[in-house]
Amino acid sequence: VTADVIVVGAGPAGIATAATAAECGADVILVDAAARPGGQIWRGRSAEPLAARWLERLRASGATFLAHTTIVDSPAHLTLIGETNGTPVALHARRAIVLASGTRELFLPFPGWTLPGVVGVGGAQALLKGGWHVNGQRVVVAGSGPLLLPVAAALADAGADVVRVIEQASTRRVLGFAASLWRSPSRLAAAARYRGRFRRAPYQAGSWVARAEGADRLREVALAGAHAEVVPCDILCTGYGLVPSVELAQLLGCVTTLRGVTVDDDQQTSVSGIYGAGEAVAIGGAEAALAQGAIAGCAAAGSRERAEPYRAARARHAAFSARLRLAFALRAELSRLAADDTIVCRCEDVTFGAIRGCASLREARLHARLGMGACQGRVCSPAARHVRGWAGDSVRPPVAPARIATMIHEAATDAATDMMHAPAMDEPHAED
Ligand SMILES: Cc1cc2nc3c(=O)[nH]c(=O)nc-3n(C[C@H](O)[C@H](O)[C@H](O)COP(=O)(O)OP(=O)(O)OC[C@H]3O[C@@H](n4cnc5c(N)ncnc54)[C@H](O)[C@@H]3O)c2cc1C
Numbered sequence: 001v002t003a004d005v006i007v008v009g010a011g012p013a014g015i016a017t018a019a020t021a022a023e024c025g026a027d028v029i030l031v032d033a034a035a036r037p038g039g040q041i042w043r044g045r046s047a048e049p050l051a052a053r054w055l056e057r058l059r060a061s062g063a064t065f066l067a068h069t070t071i072v073d074s075p076a077h078l079t080l081i082g083e084t085n086g087t088p089v090a091l092h093a094r095r096a097i098v099l100a101s102g103t104r105e106l107f108l109p110f111p112g113w114t115l116p117g118v119v120g121v122g123g124a125q126a127l128l129k130g131g132w133h134v135n136g137q138r139v140v141v142a143g144s145g146p147l148l149l150p151v152a153a154a155l156a157d158a159g160a161d162v163v164r165v166i167e168q169a170s171t172r173r174v175l176g177f178a179a180s181l182w183r184s185p186s187r188l189a190a191a192a193r194y195r196g197r198f199r200r201a202p203y204q205a206g207s208w209v210a211r212a213e214g215a216d217r218l219r220e221v222a223l224a225g226a227h228a229e230v231v232p233c234d235i236l237c238t239g240y241g242l243v244p245s246v247e248l249a250q251l252l253g254c255v256t257t258l259r260g261v262t263v264d265d266d267q268q269t270s271v272s273g274i275y276g277a278g279e280a281v282a283i284g285g286a287e288a289a290l291a292q293g294a295i296a297g298c299a300a301a302g303s304r305e306r307a308e309p310y311r312a313a314r315a316r317h318a319a320f321s322a323r324l325r326l327a328f329a330l331r332a333e334l335s336r337l338a339a340d341d342t343i344v345c346r347c348e349d350v351t352f353g354a355i356r357g358c359a360s361l362r363e364a365r366l367h368a369r370l371g372m373g374a375c376q377g378r379v380c381s382p383a384a385r386h387v388r389g390w391a392g393d394s395v396r397p398p399v400a401p402a403r404i405a406t407m408i409h410e411a412a413t414d415a416a417t418d419m420m421h422a423p424a425m426d427e428p429h430a431e432d
Contacts, residue, residue: 003029003064005300006080006093007100008071008248011039012051012286013278014100015058016293017300021098022061024301029091030063031082033070033400039102040122041286054290072398073410074252078273081410083402088409096300098275099249099261100293103242103283106382108330109344109352110337111211113238117218121151121239128154135159140221140231142166142209143239145328146191151237153197162201164231166223168240169328171205177327184320187285210337212236224333240330243382244280247399250392258392259283259325266304267296275300284324288317335387344387345380347373352387361385361393376401 005021007014010032018030034043037058042051058065069089073081078093105122112118119127121143128134139160141152144167152165167174181188195203206226213220220232244260254269254276255262260283261276263269269276277296278289291314298307338344340353345368354368361381364370370384371377381393398407 001029001066001089002092002094003027004093004095005029005098005297006031006091006096007063007098007297008032008080009039009100009102009278009280010034010037010065011100011102011278011289012041012054013102013280013289013293013296014039014098015054016290017098017100017275017277017297018063018065019054019058019061020294020297020306021301022063022297024298024303024306026095026301028061028063028301029066030058031066031069031071031091033068035067037065039289050286050290070400070402071248072400072402072406074248074397075410077271081397081406083406086403086405088403088406090410093273095302096273096275097252098267098277098293098296098300099252099254099269099280100276100278100289100296101245101248101280103244103279104378104382106240106243106386107238107379108240108334108337108383108386109342110209111339111342112213112218112221114343114346115212115214115218116216117214117234118212118236118238121147121237124151124235124237125154128158132158134235136161137234138163138232139235139237140164140166140209140233141237142168142207142221142223143237143241144168144330145239145241146324147239147241149191149194152201153194155237156198156201160235162198163233164223165198165201165203166207166209166227167203167205168208168225168331168334169205171226173327174205177323180323183316186287187320208331208334208337209236209238240334241328242279242283244283246280247395249274249276249280250395251397251399256392266299266307267292268299282318282321284317284321288314288321291317330386335389338387344384345370345373345377347371347375347380350380355384355388358388361390365393374401 004026005028007018007030022028069084071082080091204227210224211222246256249261260281263276267275275296277292291310294310295307338352342352348369350370355364358364
């Protein structure tokens with residue numbers, strides 16, 4: 001499949017990229033592993049006016065959406081290999097590829113975090129959308145960042161008894177952040193609306209879950225910090241913010257940092273023709289992702305001048321991102337919670353004790369099998385990196401689980417391409 005611009009990821013960033021690039025006259029393909037565009041925040045519910053507006057703009061732009069398609073490799077510049085419903089697909093961009101691959105949650109290991117009843121905050125959200133029955137269940141929501149609020153609100157709406165919302169950042173930092181929200185009235189209003197929906201539950205800053213206890217499932221959590229106490233509960237929803245999904249960018253040779261893919265003023269990465277947008281570049285919410293996506297879309301289509309209206313919004317959101325990062329920076333105590341027998345990699349049952357002597361992620365993978373299981377390190381690598389202070393790791397294809405048939409197809413396509421371009425060694429030469 002060939003198009004002028006290929007966009008990977010159909011969250012707010014990818015939607016804005018694809019729509020604006022197509023409006024600038026480019027032939028655009030937008031791919032996502034999911035069935036529908038929308039990403040983490042809008043997928044499956046487009047009733048929000050902002051979502052409805054952008055989804056309609058995407059539809060009207062004429063960009064093609066390729067659903068159920070996961071990109072797993074890039075064998076050559078501006079070429080991607082993916083799987084559509086398990087069938088291999090090769091995509092080639094004439095002008096540009098835009099990476100809008102978003103983020104995933106950061107989990108930090110603590111004793112008991114693998115007990116049944118302990119779930120990620122994003123996982124809880126997904127379960128609730130799927131009809132998770134939590135009526136009357138006592139729930140503690142704990143971790144860090146603004147994401148705790150919509151999750152607590154959704155749990156309360158579903159009939160759960162939200163008993164505590166626990167934020168690791170100090171009260172001073174949280175209040176400072178809240179005070180700065182006068183600059184973002186829509187965010188302030190959203191936060192107030194969420195808080196109203198779980199108003200009976202105390203929101204306690206400066207605390208964290210040190211231990212989850214229970215025999216065969218969660219019974220209680222032990223809190224540490226400003227509100228040290230033991231809280232009986234049936235469910236613990238936990239998450240320590242988001243980490244950018246940069247594996248594909250790394251595979252394409254783009255410079256990345258722990259904050260995300262490095263881009264220039266046009267959202268172009270360090271590799272010519274490869275752009276980045278949204279939370280894979282900087283964590284700052286859906287509106288920031290939209291502004292970045294619109295700029296990337298115009299630039300990728302060769303019409304950077306049409307990006308002007310979006311630049312001021314991007315700068316405003318970048319300032320919000322910086323405040324967010326500062327306010328919810330993770331405290332050092334969280335890196336010291338895991339005991340020697342605490343599981344860090346749950347796919348391969350690797351304990352914290354098993355990686356204690358390792359000096360890098362690579363060593364932990366080679367010596368203890370950390371990250372070698374089904375999730376390929378998506379959960380445990382950021383956790384281990386955070387807890388041990390390790391630098392990032394190199395990536396290898398496939399960047400997402402793929403069928404052997406896809407990798408064989410790719411190898412066969414590569415070999416056929418090589419043969420077409422190589423001199424025909426077996427054919428007799430004219431002088432023979
Ligand atoms: C678990 C979770 C829950 C969240 N809940 C909320 C919330 O309740 N409220 C809120 O305001 N914000 C929430 N956020 C943050 C919000 O999702 C972001 O602000 C916003 O969606 C960022 O948009 P994006 O386009 O950058 O990325 P995303 O919306 O994350 O979109 C990225 C897309 O890329 C696709 N993708 C990634 N890699 C590949 C690949 N290799 N091949 C194909 N497709 C790929 C993914 O399927 C995804 O659809 C949540 C984030 C997460 C991770």
